[in-house]
Amino acid sequence: MATIKDVAKLAGVSISTVSLALNNQPHVRAETKEKVLAAARRLNYQPNGIARDLKLSKTETIGLILPDLAGPFYSELIRGIQDFTTANHYDVVAMSAIGERPKSIRYIQEKRTDGMIIMSQQIDATLIRQAARPDFPIVLLNREVSSNHVTSVMIDNRKAAYEAVQLMIRQGYSEIAYLGGPEDASDNRNRFYGYQASLHEAGRTVEPKWCLQGDFTKEGGYGAAKRLLAEGMLPQAIFAANDEMAIGLIEGLQQGGIGIPEEMAVVGFDDIQLASYIRPTLTTVRQPMYQLGSTAAKLLFRLLDGESNLDAVVLDTHLIERDSCPPKAVTQS
């Protein structure tokens, strides 16, 4: 591969002149510049970005770590980030945090980007705290880690869940179950607290038998449905901590001959694309994904500009009422 040296040699000038010419610095004679450009073209010269990054100690790219790098769920998020970063002449590279010890942590440890936006509970908080510095700020999505150069943008999971369950109560359901994600996921925990608060406010209590365990996957929801069916005891409604589980749950229940929503209402969380396609269409909580992304990018640039100790930003969610949680029909049971 041709380097700046080769170009200099071919053009018969020094490498510094080549650098000046190629970077459109003033003070280069037009004639010289032309000579350099010609040489570069002839050699198919491409500057080595890595060397450049090392010299300048900046990459003009920001990293994005997602749990999975797939799913329409992230589409808007990425767009929100990209719209903002592109305007600042920055690139975005995405990597996923799948696997036991995600390889993506290499990227957060070794400063291969100028900063990071992380949406993943997998990555260790200590690691994040260690990696974050003035010249390598980190913005967390739906998660908090205290450090000067880390900030977060979140949705109010508790409030969102509270409102969702409130709707279920208002529609006339009693026996409302909670289908949760992994115990240690903070999203899950906060959604559970919201569920709990809503029940308490209505003078009810959380019953262990109505606390179902899932794992944020469709399969998890499906499994929960099967267990419910096997036990033969059904609640009147279920609030699932995410749409994927809600969908698996609905499919499992329907296969078991349970009519949704007549025999059981379901509410989800996230408003993924499928939510409006599954039958019945899913009542769910919409996260402002685009805004989540753009806010994160905005905060990251402020951090990059030297600000620190930024407060976390909390975004509002929006309850989307569809067909899976209609007013409860009065039946003569």
Place this chain on the structure above:
Amino acid sequence: MATIKDVAKLAGVSISTVSLALNNQPHVRAETKEKVLAAARRLNYQPNGIARDLKLSKTETIGLILPDLAGPFYSELIRGIQDFTTANHYDVVAMSAIGERPKSIRYIQEKRTDGMIIMSQQIDATLIRQAARPDFPIVLLNREVSSNHVTSVMIDNRKAAYEAVQLMIRQGYSEIAYLGGPEDASDNRNRFYGYQASLHEAGRTVEPKWCLQGDFTKEGGYGAAKRLLAEGMLPQAIFAANDEMAIGLIEGLQQGGIGIPEEMAVVGFDDIQLASYIRPTLTTVRQPMYQLGSTAAKLLFRLLDGESNLDAVVLDTHLIERDSCPPKAVTQS
């Protein structure tokens, strides 16, 4: 940020010793190593990946360029790539090729990764040819560019479309329309050729009025439906060049009061997740996404190992029959 120099100073050794110790090279006295490790820990030292990459002229990461970085469509593809690269201790970073002059081209020009897998028609062929070198091979997905260090993995779009339309004919439909993507997309072109071949074989001809123009988006399909409705002339069946358009089309038609599939059959292409959720469920062509990814990764590593002039690999597709293209009911029109 602490550098290797700082660690050396604190540990009271030379920087080369630090490097040796940190990289678990033999020939370092245990005691010295301990001293170095302690110093590194105290300084919260993180090696600078960029400097390392520059020195070693390799990054152990491969880049992936996708049209959009979103959509469940790519989920399996990415997994296919990742499973393979992870086994080789490589990382994957993804970037999207959206926008007029995608910023991601910077990554392909400046050798910031050891190679690239590109799924995008947006990126200029000349650029690809210029960038590809023995130490920066490129694998193209569903696209071909002739160069020693570029190869492709593709599906046989023509054959897949041919088979899909053959099914439609077999089910008894005559008047079969084609809803295409952008004219210049080679996928689209080849799918059209397959459509054409299938019709010809059945002794029919392609009629201009049944060649609908879309753009691979749901909105495009929706628009086509509206135009069809406005004209008042409907074909018996439509083969859409991708699922998104097919779905938009179905929604548009249904809104116009047309029963699918009774009044019009539809077949799509891709088998995205939604295809099995939309009503009616969509008959479509499944691309072997995982295999597409893993094959691409495999080829890339062979290229990286010094092989060249690799033949393109063509993968088989699979027709998924669902409800949107049943045998045509005999009606007394």
Place this chain on the structure above:
DNA sequence: TTGTAAGCGTTATCAG
């Protein structure tokens, strides 16, 4: 076993 020094490909400072 450890240190010295060269070099990866740039950019930037400073003379000339």
Place this chain on the structure above:
DNA sequence: CTGATAACGCTTACAA
């Protein structure tokens, strides 16, 4: 306006 030269942070012969 152009050319030496140092430096970015690291790895690795080679020397000690």
